[in-house]
Amino acid sequence: MNRFKVAERHVERGATVLKEGESSSELYTVLSGQGIRYMTLENGRRQVINFLFPGDLAGLQGGLTGEMSHSVEASSPMVLCVFDRARLWELFRNQPERSYDLTWISAVQEHFLGETIASLGQRDALQRVAWALLRMHERLSALGLLEAGSVPLPFRQQDLADALGLSLVHTNKTIGKLRDAGFANWAEGRLTVTDRRQLAKLALVDLERVEVRPLM
Amino acid sequence: MNRFKVAERHVERGATVLKEGESSSELYTVLSGQGIRYMTLENGRRQVINFLFPGDLAGLQGGLTGEMSHSVEASSPMVLCVFDRARLWELFRNQPERSYDLTWISAVQEHFLGETIASLGQRDALQRVAWALLRMHERLSALGLLEAGSVPLPFRQQDLADALGLSLVHTNKTIGKLRDAGFANWAEGRLTVTDRRQLAKLALVDLERVEVRPLM
DNA sequence: CGAGCCTTTGAAGGGCATCAAGGACCGTGG
DNA sequence: CCACGGTCCTTGATGCCCTTCAAAGGCTCG
Structure with missing residues (x-):
């Protein structure tokens, strides 16, 4: 019935x-985790393109050839649903509904990449960090991962810095500002958002319009 | 036979x-032009998310609802191929091949947005401008728009500045550097790349791996 | 208990934003 | 015919946000 799905993979x-450069x-x-x-430039600098949460798709950007231009790394234990790229065409032929969903997910992700570009281009450091923490908090909350007022966020500060185009040092200090201001606290792998309103104001985000990635 | 295509639109x-905020x-x-x-932040700053060239797709990011979070503006006369969003599902059901192409284009665009993110995050001003000019030159050349050593580039410097997250002033000065160095010249709506090799070196781009958006 | 990883904090310098103003070109109207 | 406003490109000066350099403290693990 469902020959497209190959297997589950635990990492x-x-x-x-x-891995970038290799073909997949x-x-x-992502099922969980x-x-x-990220991708690495010729000067050795690393850019985290996006964070992967349950429901996200990875690998389609590689195109048909499967030549990867980016890498994917697990920041926590992950469970992945594995699909066979070679059977993609088969899927489109036989399962229009699932093809549609696939395209839909891809389009939504593209939308969010656009938001990220706007952040990197137009927001200063404080706004960027506030934006990222708010976004991830909203997303993880919507996924039902909110427990005791906080969500799991297993990344390193270096990861966030590389995602926002900031240095580790300045990212650290900026996170500290948000903590001192009582807006958000990210420590020991968990993120607590204390003042959602103020955080959104800082991040130049309209809370009414926050999209949490409706999956259908 | 092809009920999905609604019309051509000349602008x-x-x-x-x-227009952002409105639903489409x-x-x-894009057929030509x-x-x-771009999108506008709450502080009034504008981010150009990408430039549109023939073959590009616009509007899918709006998702199913069609609520636009970005605007599209013509920088030259354009001819657009118009599709009916409501019939998208129909397309997937009846024309797997074209659905496949659609998804393919979307995935390729997503790939390029990733590259843009890397530029904004990790490249300095000179590298960014070099990267952008090189990338647009390669793309337009591949489209067969190279004439007498130059390609049409109808944008304003302000557009490029808003795309790269730089100020207009600094963008202008950086373009000047590339001109003075004899690497690239962008004037009066046309771009000439004199030294492709050097430009790529500056932009931290591996010329061997430049992808010009293979469409299939 | 030392090595490695991550976080945190201080200090100094530079790349880029911002402010300011002038020049070239164009279409409009007096 | 030329003054005029508008748009876009260009250039100079000042200041600051963020990077880079440097180092120390907490934690885990072999």
């Missing part, structure tokens, strides 16, 4: 799921 | 094709 924290015959959707998708 | 330079029932692919896709 541990720190594992490399996809597989696509993944969190990770980062 | 003049400066026209607004899609249409999707577009060039444009910009």
Whole structure:
């Protein structure tokens, strides 16, 4: 019935799921856990393109050839749903509904990449960090991962810095400002948002319009 | 036979094709001409998310609802192929091949947004401008728009500045540096790349791996 | 208990934003 | 015919946000 889905794959924290430069015959959707998708420039600097949360798709950007231009790394233990890239065409032929969903997810992700571009281009450091923490908090909350007022956020500060185009040092100091202001607290792998309103104001985000990635 | 394509739409330079905040029932692919896709933050700053060239898709990011979070403006006269968003599902059901292409284009665009994010996050001003000029030159050349050593580039310096997250002033000075160095010259709506090799070196781009958006 | 990883804090310098103003070009109207 | 406003490109000066350099403290693990 469902020949497209190949298998589930469990990876541990720190594992490399996809590696840039290599070609992959597989696509993944995240079932659980969190990770980062990044690429490395010729000068050695690393850019985290986005964080991966349950429901996200990885590997489609590689195109048909499967030649990866980015890497994916697990920041926590992850469970991935593995698809066979070679059967993608088969899927479109036989399962229009699932093809539609796939495209939909891809379009939504593209939308969010646009938001990220706007952040990197137009927001200063404080706004960027506030924006990122708010966004991730909203997303993880919507996924039902809010427990005792906080959500799991297993990344390192260096990951966030590389995602926002900031230095580690300044990212650290900026997170500190948000903590001191009582807006958000990120420590020991968990994120607590204390003042959602103020955080959104800082991040130049209209709370009414926050989209948490409706999946259908 | 092809009920999905609704019409062709001709717009003049400066026209607004899609407007953020409004909802659109249409999707577009660019047949000819060039444009910009941008969004505006709450502080009034504008981010150009990408430039639109022939073959590009616009409007899918709006998702199913069609609620636009970005605007599209024509920087030159454009001819657009108009599709009916409401019939998207129909397309997936009846024309797997074209659905596949649609998804493919979307994935490729997503890939390039990732590259843009890397530029904004990790490249300095000179590298960013070099990267942008090189990338647009390669793309337009591949489209067969190279004439007498130059390609049409109808954008304003302000557009490029808003795309790269730089101020207009600094963008101008940086373009000047590339001109003085004899690497690239962008004037009067046309871009000439004199030293492709050096430009790529500056932009931290591996020329061997430049992808010019293979469409299939 | 030392090595490695991550976080935190201080100090100094530079790349880029911002402010300011002038020049070139164009279409409009007196 | 030329003054005029508008748009866009260009150039100079000042200041600050953020990067880089440097180092120390907490934690885990072999």
